[in-house]
Amino acid sequence: MGTPSLAVWKFTSCDGCQLTLLDCEDELLALAGAVRIARFTEASSTVIQGPYDVSLVEGSVTTPEELTRIQRVREQSKILVTIGACATAGGIQALREFSDIAEYQSLVYASPQHVETLATSTPISAHVPVDYELRGCPIDRRQLLEVLTAFLAGRKPNLPDTSVCTECKRRGLTCVMVADGIPCLGPVTHTGCGALCPAHNRGCFGCFGPMNQPNITALVDQLRACGLDERAIDRAFRTFNATAPEFRR
Amino acid sequence: MSHRARQLRVSALARVEGEGALNVVLHEGAVERAELRIYEPPRFFEALLRGRAYTEPPDITARICGICPVAYQLSACLAIEDACGVAVSTEVEALRRLLYCGEWISSHALHVYLLHAPDFLGYPDAIAMAAEHRDTLERGLALKKAGNALLAAIGGRAIHPVNVRVGGFYQAPTRATLAPVAEQLRSALDTALATVDWVASFEFPDLELDHDLLAVHAESQYAITRGRLRSSSGLDFPVAEFPDHVVEHQVPHSTALHAELDGHRYLTGPLARYTLNFEQLSPIARQAATAAGLGSSCRNPFRSIVVRAVELVYAVDEALRLLSEYEPFQPAHHPVPPRAGIGHGVTEAPRGVLYHRYGIGTDGLVTTATIVPPTSQNQAAVEADLRALVAANLALPDEQLTPLCERAIRNYDPCISCSAHFLDLTRTER
Ligand code: SF4
Ligand code: SF4
Ligand code: SF4
Numbered sequence: 001m002g003t004p005s006l007a008v009w010k011f012t013s014c015d016g017c018q019l020t021l022l023d024c025e026d027e028l029l030a031l032a033g034a035v036r037i038a039r040f041t042e043a044s045s046t047v048i049q050g051p052y053d054v055s056l057v058e059g060s061v062t063t064p065e066e067l068t069r070i071q072r073v074r075e076q077s078k079i080l081v082t083i084g085a086c087a088t089a090g091g092i093q094a095l096r097e098f099s100d101i102a103e104y105q106s107l108v109y110a111s112p113q114h115v116e117t118l119a120t121s122t123p124i125s126a127h128v129p130v131d132y133e134l135r136g137c138p139i140d141r142r143q144l145l146e147v148l149t150a151f152l153a154g155r156k157p158n159l160p161d162t163s164v165c166t167e168c169k170r171r172g173l174t175c176v177m178v179a180d181g182i183p184c185l186g187p188v189t190h191t192g193c194g195a196l197c198p199a200h201n202r203g204c205f206g207c208f209g210p211m212n213q214p215n216i217t218a219l220v221d222q223l224r225a226c227g228l229d230e231r232a233i234d235r236a237f238r239t240f241n242a243t244a245p246e247f248r249r
Numbered sequence: 250m251s252h253r254a255r256q257l258r259v260s261a262l263a264r265v266e267g268e269g270a271l272n273v274v275l276h277e278g279a280v281e282r283a284e285l286r287i288y289e290p291p292r293f294f295e296a297l298l299r300g301r302a303y304t305e306p307p308d309i310t311a312r313i314c315g316i317c318p319v320a321y322q323l324s325a326c327l328a329i330e331d332a333c334g335v336a337v338s339t340e341v342e343a344l345r346r347l348l349y350c351g352e353w354i355s356s357h358a359l360h361v362y363l364l365h366a367p368d369f370l371g372y373p374d375a376i377a378m379a380a381e382h383r384d385t386l387e388r389g390l391a392l393k394k395a396g397n398a399l400l401a402a403i404g405g406r407a408i409h410p411v412n413v414r415v416g417g418f419y420q421a422p423t424r425a426t427l428a429p430v431a432e433q434l435r436s437a438l439d440t441a442l443a444t445v446d447w448v449a450s451f452e453f454p455d456l457e458l459d460h461d462l463l464a465v466h467a468e469s470q471y472a473i474t475r476g477r478l479r480s481s482s483g484l485d486f487p488v489a490e491f492p493d494h495v496v497e498h499q500v501p502h503s504t505a506l507h508a509e510l511d512g513h514r515y516l517t518g519p520l521a522r523y524t525l526n527f528e529q530l531s532p533i534a535r536q537a538a539t540a541a542g543l544g545s546s547c548r549n550p551f552r553s554i555v556v557r558a559v560e561l562v563y564a565v566d567e568a569l570r571l572l573s574e575y576e577p578f579q580p581a582h583h584p585v586p587p588r589a590g591i592g593h594g595v596t597e598a599p600r601g602v603l604y605h606r607y608g609i610g611t612d613g614l615v616t617t618a619t620i621v622p623p624t625s626q627n628q629a630a631v632e633a634d635l636r637a638l639v640a641a642n643l644a645l646p647d648e649q650l651t652p653l654c655e656r657a658i659r660n661y662d663p664c665i666s667c668s669a670h671f672l673d674l675t676r677t678e679r
Contacts, residue, residue: 010268012290016315016408022363023407025394029386032376043363044374045263063290092312093292117290138315138408196405200412201581202419205308207409235302240312 332592354396362389
């Protein structure tokens with residue numbers, strides 16, 4: 001078996017999740033020795049033709065071109081991993097689906113010469129089978145390394161799927177919602193960031209998306225008790241994972 | 250294709266942030282069209298900000314760009330504080346500047362070492378460059394890591410920090426959190442100085458351009474978060490007059506808008522800052538610039554890599570100064586009650602002037618949002634560079650001229666993800 005190949009693909013996104021790969025300063029050169037980085041446009045002019053052993057896909061599908069491109073990416077990839085809230089849940093750009101602005105309600109164009117844009121922003125899994133989904137806006141660097149290491153070693157990644165609250169408790173942080181009445185989405189949000197916001201005296205705003213089987217109703221009651229009205233509660237769920245089924249309102 | 254017509258194309262520009270292409274069309278030896286085509290799908294940020302709470306734009310607009318989220322967060326904060334009539338404390342301002350230094354260090358180190366230097370040394374990427382220049386690349390990665398460490402120590406993480414809010418921060422970091430970063434930055438200063446030496450030894454294609462330059466200017470310091478706008482053509486105006494001078498218009502080949510300053514093309518970013526604010530650089534950064542052979546202005550876009558290296562020295566030096574003066578403070582933010590009105594905010598993103606404007610209603614919800622990112626301001630200048638470069642190098646075969654054009658674009662470190670988010674939506678029936 002030769003050196004496994006890695007490809008990085010961009011759909012509609014901010015580039016932050018693929019930048020996370022370049023932010024692995026200590027591991028980057030070792031990683032480049034262990035895999036052949038066959039396609040990573042943001043970092044290299046070299047493009048090696050597929051198939052690829054592992055593809056990392058950033059971004060959501062928002063154009064007709066992306067609808068067909070994702071099929072080609074899937075065909076060429078043995079393992080396809082989505083990186084981040086855009087690719088896993090549709091991202092902030094999926095907010096177009098909630099707008100009452102008339103322009104959003106059907107296919108929209110900037111002007112006829114421009115790239116066509118869909119009225120939806122959908123996750124990769126709405127179009128092709130996905131082997132693993134990394135959460136977060138952006139993804140966590142350590143989680144990315146775990147996923148890459150696991151797939152390169154031929155095993156399943158070992159990442160927890162509980163809530164941010166678990167992480168908070170593990171770190172011994174004071175609960176900002178209980179202690180200060182600060183609204184927090186931690187009870188329903190997928191773990192992975194290390195409870196960053198509570199550690200900074202801030203409520204979680206759900207950037208890792210819904211955890212497995214979240215109790216949204218119970219949290220909504222708590223948010224009301226913190227003083228949020230219905231519109232504010234809607235806004236709280238409508239950020240970077242607004243069209244994830246559990247968060248959709 | 251007839252021998253009179255010639256076309257240079259790159260369908261997917263590499264080592265830039267986002268999706269862009271290059272298209273140059275020549276006819277009978279003259280450049281007919283020179284286009285930086287931006288096909289990044291628009292994400293409609295300005296539309297989706299309408300109806301959000303006035304406290305939300307910093308976190309939402311950060312997601313326009315993963316490379317310069319702090320720039321977005323802070324331009325947004327300044328605009329909203331302006332609308333609400335609140336001025337933050339000097340402590341908040343200093344901590345913002347410190348955080349912003351982290352982003353300059355990280356972003357410039359990324360561009361200099363991983364994206365731009367391979368062009369000068371003839372490699373397709375930094376990994377290939379590492380085969381023969383491993384120590385150099387490791388040095389660059391260490392520098393980038395120091396910037397990220399500073400971002401994470403203050404903001405919680407390097408990409409889309411969580412600690413920034415309208416009025417200041419959720420929490421001021423402790424001295425203990427910052428101490429190891431200061432340690433890293435002390436060695437980063439040597440690394441940054443070595444970076445200037447290294448890039449100054451590169452060979453630079455000849456190209457001198459006469460673009461007007463626009464940058465934020467402050468008397469007392471190299472402007473990042475505060476100041477007035479100045480141009481090399483002599484303009485000098487406050488942030489609130491930005492929309493009176495800068496007008497954007499749509500061009501057919503791009504999902505980004507082009508901007509003009511009083512009707513002409515202009516340039517923003519490191520070359521503009523350096524030339525307009527040379528006097529405000531710290532002594533060590535000025536010395537490094539002089540030793541690298543830069544005068545007090547720089548007009549060759551290929552030398553922007555040297556200017557970025559000088560700004561790396563400045564940002565590390567400035568971060569060390571701010572760290573040495575830092576005392577944790579409480580409360581970490583200034584209260585900013587909502588007020589109906591319009592506010593403007595400008596900061597110097599790593600790639601140049603980043604302008605935000607928000608209208609806020611009596612209910613504290615955003616009524617309008619306008620964002621002018623650096624790359625759309627620079628697009629006309631980039632295309633002018635392409636024209637000039639091609640016209641001066643017509644004798645080169647396509648295999649050499651096309652990569653030279655691609656390099657001319659990378660000179661600007663264009664951030665295409667930033668540039669394509671603000672189209673107006675018009676519906677066309679199908
Ligand atoms: S998930 Fe967030 S960080 Fe990642 S690409 Fe999308 S907007 Fe950027
Ligand atoms: S602060 Fe938020 S995440 Fe932490 S325990 Fe409380 S509710 Fe859960
Ligand atoms: S605490 Fe919540 S919002 Fe904050 S980084 Fe973690 S998942 Fe994202």
